[in-house]
Amino acid sequence: MTIDDLATGAGAPATVPYGHPPLPAAERELLLTSVREVGTDPEQKFILGRRTAELERALRERTGVADVIACASGTGALTLSLRALRVGPGDEVIVPAFGAEPLAACVLGTGAKPVFADVHPETGVIDPVDAESRVSERTRAIIAAHVFSTMADMPAIIELAVRHRLEVIEDAAVAQGATLRGRPAGAWGDLGLYSFYPVKPFGMVGEGAVVLSDEAEPARAVRMLRNHGQDGRQRFVHHEIGFNSRFDEIQAAFQLGRLPALDGLLDRRRTVVDYYDERFAPLREHGLLAPRPGADGRCLYVYAVHTADRDALARHLAAHGIGTRVYYPKPLPRSAAFAGVPTTPPTASWPGAELACARHLALPLHPHLTRAQMRGVADAVCAFFE
């Protein structure tokens, strides 16, 4: 079997794997063209060159955000954002108890303490009321992350941040292309970020991300910190201790080449999401909680349903050749990695996160899912509940 057979599904059994199919032929060609273009460019600049600057400019235009800074990963973007806000030892940062590991790890990396707030059990996004109850005189910032299908309640997060003079980092790693009240995901926080890790909505063929900010000072700091504290004009003059979190020119060429196709990719995801929404809405009374339909605040990254019978549903779908995924088996504060982090209060619990962990199950969603595959997934889910 060749990569082309894989890409067209020729000879494959009639199943729906969970993950993405191989790169479509057009994207493979673009990748090879990008390597050739950068490799044969007389400029011979491979990192933080004019293509990276052009990608930053294109994303500024697309989002309307004043500054966009490319960096090496979403994890790097979180660390750069925290450091640009001068978060450090003695500070507390409120993070969701359900979500990606770097949400808490990056806070610990700055010397600050993550304080875990509970989430809405049905969507997994941070609960602003619970988050506010965990604010102390040491709290400096709150990280709100958009999860799977749903943007965090940014207006409520910003209100509470204003009340308590906190900075807001909006982790839109998975939410590029989503909007809430007409405003793009990533444009709500003091700092926002998108990840280009391959499976994310504008995922690429390697590691990368961007930080977005309307505020001049943290944006300036992010730009310096990504390149060892240098200001981009004078080399080997280090204004402060930073990181190597730079961006690659081949990846920039690839992302620029496919930026015009991004809306089409998002539309394809929306087609799948709308179809699932319609098929699953009647199952709510049978115990299947699908994401709430509607475009406002809707992310197109992962389609997770929630049900008390999660493991049985996963087995049923596997028996029908349909792949599924459980992303977060335990709340972050219950993870072995954070066992040493004292919780606030010491008896803290996160019932919303526990429920989300026990009940979520992600169904296949990517831009290249065929009609027949979508129908196969929905039929098998419906059969389980009928």
Ligand SMILES: *Cc1c(COP(=O)(O)O)cnc(C)c1O
């Ligand atoms: C993927 C992800 C990250 C990390 O991004 P990387 O580019 O993989 O480092 C951070 N936060 C969330 C919510 C993510 O889903």
